[in-house]
Amino acid sequence: MDPYYLALTTITLASIYGLLALGISIIWSSLGMINMAQGFTFAVSGYGAWLVAQYISANGFVVVIGGVLTGALAGALIGGIAFIPLYDKPNFPLRSLIATLAISLMGGQCLLWIFSPRVKALPKIFGVGNIHIGPAVASYDKIGSIVCSAILLLLTLGWMKTSRRGLEIRAMMQNPEGAALVGVGLRSTAMSVMMVTGAMAGLASVLLSQNYFISPFAGTTPLVKGMVVALAGGLGSVAGALIAAVLIGFIEAVTAVGLGGQYVLITQFLFIIAVLLVRPRGIAGMIEHTRE
Amino acid sequence: MPETALVGSRRMLPALKGHGGASWHRWRYPFTRRTPLLIETDYNPTTLAAERRILNPRPILWLVALILLAIIPPVFGNNSFIAAATTFGMYAAINVVWQLQIGTAGIFSLASFATVGVGAYGTAVLSVYLGFPWWAMWLSGPLFGLVFGVFIAIPAIRLEGFYYALLTVGISELCRVYVVQSQPLGAANGGLFGADGFVPDWMHERAGLILGYYAALVLMIGGLTMYRMVNGQRLGRLLRAAPEKHEAFAEALGINYRAARIQVFLISSAALGGVGGFYATLLHGASPSLFMIDQLLLLLAMVVIGGIGTTEGAVLGTAIVVLIDKVFIGLGPSRLILIAGIMLITVLFLRGGIFGIPAQFSAWRGKRKSERRGLQSGKGGEVMPDEATEIADKQSIFVRRFDANLRSELKLLVNDALIEEHRTTSGKRRSDPLERVLAFFRRAAAADKYAVLAVRPFAEYRIVALSGRRGVPPRVVDDQVFHTPEDALHGVFLKRVQDLMES
Numbered sequence: 022m023d024p025y026y027l028a029l030t031t032i033t034l035a036s037i038y039g040l041l042a043l044g045i046s047i048i049w050s051s052l053g054m055i056n057m058a059q060g061f062t063f064a065v066s067g068y069g070a071w072l073v074a075q076y077i078s079a080n081g082f083v084v085v086i087g088g089v090l091t092g093a094l095a096g097a098l099i100g101g102i103a104f105i106p107l108y109d110k111p112n113f114p115l116r117s118l119i120a121t122l123a124i125s126l127m128g129g130q131c132l133l134w135i136f137s138p139r140v141k142a143l144p145k146i147f148g149v150g151n152i153h154i155g156p157a158v159a160s161y162d163k164i165g166s167i168v169c170s171a172i173l174l175l176l177t178l179g180w181m182k183t184s185r186r187g188l189e190i191r192a193m194m195q196n197p198e199g200a201a202l203v204g205v206g207l208r209s210t211a212m213s214v215m216m217v218t219g220a221m222a223g224l225a226s227v228l229l230s231q232n233y234f235i236s237p238f239a240g241t242t243p244l245v246k247g248m249v250v251a252l253a254g255g256l257g258s259v260a261g262a263l264i265a266a267v268l269i270g271f272i273e274a275v276t277a278v279g280l281g282g283q284y285v286l287i288t289q290f291l292f293i294i295a296v297l298l299v300r301p302r303g304i305a306g307m308i309e310h311t312r313e
Numbered sequence: 314m315p316e317t318a319l320v321g322s323r324r325m326l327p328a329l330k331g332h333g334g335a336s337w338h339r340w341r342y343p344f345t346r347r348t349p350l351l352i353e354t355d356y357n358p359t360t361l362a363a364e365r366r367i368l369n370p371r372p373i374l375w376l377v378a379l380i381l382l383a384i385i386p387p388v389f390g391n392n393s394f395i396a397a398a399t400t401f402g403m404y405a406a407i408n409v410v411w412q413l414q415i416g417t418a419g420i421f422s423l424a425s426f427a428t429v430g431v432g433a434y435g436t437a438v439l440s441v442y443l444g445f446p447w448w449a450m451w452l453s454g455p456l457f458g459l460v461f462g463v464f465i466a467i468p469a470i471r472l473e474g475f476y477y478a479l480l481t482v483g484i485s486e487l488c489r490v491y492v493v494q495s496q497p498l499g500a501a502n503g504g505l506f507g508a509d510g511f512v513p514d515w516m517h518e519r520a521g522l523i524l525g526y527y528a529a530l531v532l533m534i535g536g537l538t539m540y541r542m543v544n545g546q547r548l549g550r551l552l553r554a555a556p557e558k559h560e561a562f563a564e565a566l567g568i569n570y571r572a573a574r575i576q577v578f579l580i581s582s583a584a585l586g587g588v589g590g591f592y593a594t595l596l597h598g599a600s601p602s603l604f605m606i607d608q609l610l611l612l613l614a615m616v617v618i619g620g621i622g623t624t625e626g627a628v629l630g631t632a633i634v635v636l637i638d639k640v641f642i643g644l645g646p647s648r649l650i651l652i653a654g655i656m657l658i659t660v661l662f663l664r665g666g667i668f669g670i671p672a673q674f675s676a677w678r679g680k681r682k683s684e685r686r687g688l689q690s691g692k693g694g695e696v697m698p699d700e701a702t703e704i705a706d707k708q709s710i711f712v713r714r715f716d717a718n719l720r721s722e723l724k725l726l727v728n729d730a731l732i733e734e735h736r737t738t739s740g741k742r743r744s745d746p747l748e749r750v751l752a753f754f755r756r757a758a759a760a761d762k763y764a765v766l767a768v769r770p771f772a773e774y775r776i777v778a779l780s781g782r783r784g785v786p787p788r789v790v791d792d793q794v795f796h797t798p799e800d801a802l803h804g805v806f807l808k809r810v811q812d813l814m815e816s
Binding site: 055102106107110111112114115116118119120122123124125126127129130131133134241242245248249252256283286287290293294297298301302303 | 467468471472473474475476478479480482483484486487490491494606607610613614617621646647649650652653654656657660661664
């Protein structure tokens with residue numbers, strides 16, 4: 022087992038899972054909603070990027086921007102349908118969960134209708150080739166994935182730490198009622214959260230589509246994995262999501278190399294069940310009372 | 314006390330005729346004192362005729378629905394409709410049992426269809442590789458469900474709410490990936506087929522379909538019976554005492570709610586496994602679609618559209634979704650969009666699905682009513698028109714209206730001259746206006762009526778108020794002391810005039 026290969030695969034997977042899980046985690050902690058339509062955002066932004074590559078330019082930068090913008094739009098759409106009308110209604114968490122599930126069912130079928138079940142492939146935006154870092158060999162798209170997601174993650178975290186809007190989001194994560202009392206607009210903040218997390222899913226979609234094809238239901242597996250990572254890390258914790266992403270990426274890489282690809286989900290789930298049995302709120306999860 | 318509450322919405326129930334022995338006859342479940350129908354016998358206040366009202370029409374509606382279900386598809390449906398109806402029966406059974414997990418046990422498990430899948434795959438394996446006949450598959454299905462239930466119940470001890478829901482979604486996905494990749498489970502053929510079926514080979518196609526449909530209907534009724542047995546009896550009562558966020562209170566009462574929850578969860582898991590055994594004998598095997606997230610979504614759509622936590626909601630939602638999904642199959646993928654649209658509209662606008670509409674509507678109506686009432690002011694004791702619809706005894710409305718009109722008229726008569734006349738004309742002839750006012754005062758109800766108490770005759774008199782109830786003495790109103798009965802009577806008159814002017 023080549024340790025450099027293992028490390029590289031781990032980091033690649035961790036960066037993509039991190040993007041997905043962070044989105045789910047931030048939405049849960051700030052909006053109190055579980056976004057099951059994150060997979061739909063993922064699939065839509067894949068198609069958005071594909072359309073951009075087909076009709077505007079196959080330039081890697083433009084394709085990434087196209088995917089990210091489509092993701093942000095899809096996120097805004099989900100927020101507009103599932104959060105804005107429901108957030109002050111009784112039984113909000115369950116109803117918004119079901120609403121996002123309905124959106125994901127509807128969206129998948131719409132994509133199937135519009136784009137036909139034939140899979141699409143994105144152009145290789147990072148080019149084809151290998152790069153040697155010391156003793157390790159890395160393909161361009163792996164390096165590109167790591168760099169891109171690291172940049173977006175850092176940008177997002179920096180934005181959340183320093184900007185006014187980020188402060189509002191963090192206030193809402195800590196205490197939504199208190200935030201509303203001191204004048205944070207719940208609706209506008211929620212929409213910006215949805216757009217940012219949608220953009221993250223969009224980038225993850227473009228990056229994963231370097232290795233996989235785009236199809237109407239391509240979002241299911243990333244959704245499940247993102248959710249699982251967010252759960253293991255603890256819903257609502259940024260650091261927990263990142264730690265869990267690295268751990269689960271590592272487990273996936275080790276399992277794929279040591280046992281074979283078909284055992285990946287099984288080992289991941291055993292790991293997560295073990296984590297949740299020891300720490301029911303995940304590695305660094307918030308306690309329920311913070312949300313209420 | 315009036316028999317019905319003075320204010321509040323009254324249910325409109327049809328009144329049945331019948332008097333004598335019929336009034337007191339009750340149907341009972343055999344060997345118990347429990348009655349399926351709650352019948353109230355009453356006398357109509359206007360006509361004095363005996364009337365009976367059935368307070369819970371639901372058992373009758375269920376019976377009618379089941380009879381219709383037993384007649385319509387086999388008699389009027391074509392073959393594909395009967396097949397769709399069979400799917401409906403099976404899904405309805407799954408959903409009803411699932412309500413036990415979500416509603417009664419309060420464990421938000423999304424692995425219900427996966428449990429069915431495990432049962433189906435398990436029994437199909439037994440049949441294909443060990444040659445089990447169909448009845449043995451039916452018997453062994455619950456065992457697989459129980460084992461899988463134990464497996465997925467372990468995280469339920471520690472996890473709560475959404476953590477558990479998401480985990481169960483993951484477990485279904487895990488099962489799907491395993492089944493798709495496993496060669497012995499038929500990865501190459503898109504499912505494990507070749508299991509024994511309960512429909513005999515010599516039957517005609519249509520007869521076989523009808524047999525399958527009736528079996529599915531019996532399965533659904535079995536699911537409903539089980540729901541009733543678990544939810545309506547001891548376990549259900551225990552869990553109703555321990556709803557979410559009140560667990561600590563229930564525990565303090567000595568209710569072991571965790572054990573009860575797990576017990577309900579395991580019972581329903583075994584039942585779901587049994588449905589899986591039925592599925593395998595009906596379709597001669599199992600396919601990975603049992604573990605697909607889309608199937609799970611359809612199941613969730615059924616429950617959500619009908620109303621989470623109720624059996625009638627589960628059955629109606631199943632009927633709607635199966636009708637769109639299987640009968641209008643010509644619509645293509647757009648029918649799933651339609652289902653998702655209905656689900657979205659339900660969840661955006663309804664609190665408890667279709668069967669929650671009456672409660673939500675009356676809550677909305679009550680809110681609007683109280684808003685309107687808040688806008689109106691100064692009704693002077695009279696009943697407002699919108700309040701009148703809620704008062705059972707209509708005579709009281711007219712009494713209050715007459716009273717209010719009379720008081721406003723008498724107020725015009727009261728002046729200083731009248732009061733002076735009362736003081737000076739004790740025991741003599743009085744003027745017409747004064748007699749009218751006094752007649753109104755004398756007519757007042759006994760409760761809280763003023764009276765004169767002779768503490769020492771011809772020396773000390775005080776004003777008291779009657780209690781209006783036998784055996785309860787009058788209470789002293791104030792510490793005024795009068796020396797003659799005439800003065801005391803005038804004191805009572807002044808008090809009454811004061812009350813009249815203030816009303």
